[in-house]
Amino acid sequence: MRPQIVYVHGSGPKPRAALLRAQWDRALFGHGADGTSRLAYWAPLLHSEPLPDREPDPLEGLPGAVAETEAETEAEAEAEAEAEAELPAPPLEDPARFVERTAAAAARVRAAAEGGARGGLGARGGPLDGWLSDMAYLAEALALAEEPRPGPGEEPLPKALPLPRPARTALFRLLVRHTFEDVHAYFFGGFGPAVRQVVAETLDAAEEARGADGGPLVVIGHSLGSVAAYEVLAAGGREVDLFVTLGSPLGIAEVQDHLGVPPAVPPGTALWLNASDARDVVALDHTLRPDYAPPGRITDLLVANASANHHGIGEYLSNPLVREPVRRVLDRAAGPA
CATH class of the missing domain: 3.40.50.1820 (Alpha/Beta hydrolase fold, catalytic domain)
Structure with a gap:
């Protein structure tokens, strides 16, 4: 056998x-x-x-992916802010805005696959929107809840959770965005x-x-x-x-x-x-x-x-x-x- x-x-x-x-x-x-x-x-x-051999898979949740993830998120926010003539996004973007951007990107993929003209900024991702919102808000809650905090007096930060909130938020959002976009492409992008x-x-x-x-x-x-x-x-x-x-x-x-x-x-x-x-x-x-x-x-x-x-x-x-x-x-x- x-x-x-x-x-x-x-x-x-x-x-x-x-x-x-x-x-x-x-x-x-x-x-x-x-x-x-x-x-x-x-x-x-x-x-x-493919990812370079020495580059960690960012969706594995490895700390080595944090800097690249944060830079990518910041660049996207700055590009959209410039296009929309808005002020730069704050370091921790509002979850609702993150959901809107991610859904809009997926909607553009779906529109292109269907040969339509829908899917501009502000468009929603469609049937998977509820899942996207739930993932995004759970990610925000986890990033905040698991943020290392100092104990009483001068006790050091706990070693089990080495990433500060901005880094953890970046990792969670990368996971949410890639998962949602690829699932959307799987079901609706052909x-x-x-x-x-x-x-x-x-x-x-x-x-x-x-x-x-x-x-x-x-x-x-x-x-x-x-x-x-x-x-x-x-x-x-x-x-x-x-x-x-x-x-x-x-x-x-x-x-x-x-x-x-x-x-x-x-x-x-x-x-x-x-x-x-x-x-x-x-x-x-x-x-x-x-x-x-x-x-x-x-x-x-x-x-x-x-x-x-x-x-x-x-x-x-x-x-x-x-x-x-x-x-x-x-x-x-x-x-x-």
Whole structure:
């Protein structure tokens, strides 16, 4: 029996495919898994260049991305202020203004895809607006609540939360913006079929590698990748031993409204594990079990994701509540046939 695992990454620009797969392998197994793991690498469909090898993925919540994120946010605000003849935006932009800018950018993408003339500044992003607003305001609340504060007297700041509020706000907003824009492009910008094709082809290769004896197959989707993986599996015709969704927006009503099929456990999927951090702004609804029948095949878990934005895939994969079920399924290949 030859076990296979298929990764489906989430939103935003990513490192090159081989490096990204190796990062997921190390987080999940502690070492490489060549021959066992495959990556459905769809990032080039929406992002023209991969991240440089030494540049951290900003959507992993790594502090190294803060300066670039803050500079990008400031440049966008200054450009819009100049275009609109307004004063420069304050260092911490009002959440409502951030939502408006992000929705307007997504609306322009949708208008271009539909060949229309809608989507100027001030336009709304459409059916996903409620999710965008909820993500943005939760991000603001988390950034403020988790800001390191001095204790009584001269006690030092706690070391567990090293980023001050402006930096944490920048990281959360980058996560919100990229996730919303890519999900919007997936559902309304015409990119969904191409993303699903990449996932389907990767699954085809994994199924061929399993061989005639049908070794165990695990599919792991993160963030938007969980949506694409779900839609491909929901189309049917694939036997999957374990489907794992991490930091997934599949519980969000606005996302469910635009799935290709009604919410349900994909046919052929034996078990479904859905894990998220309660502070993950992408996975606002953390329970899939009530919405995806039959509920007996879904396990929802709240886990601790210690990345700075609580959404990083490395933290999810290295969590024992995620990695141990995956390992148990894959280890079946080493046991009796």
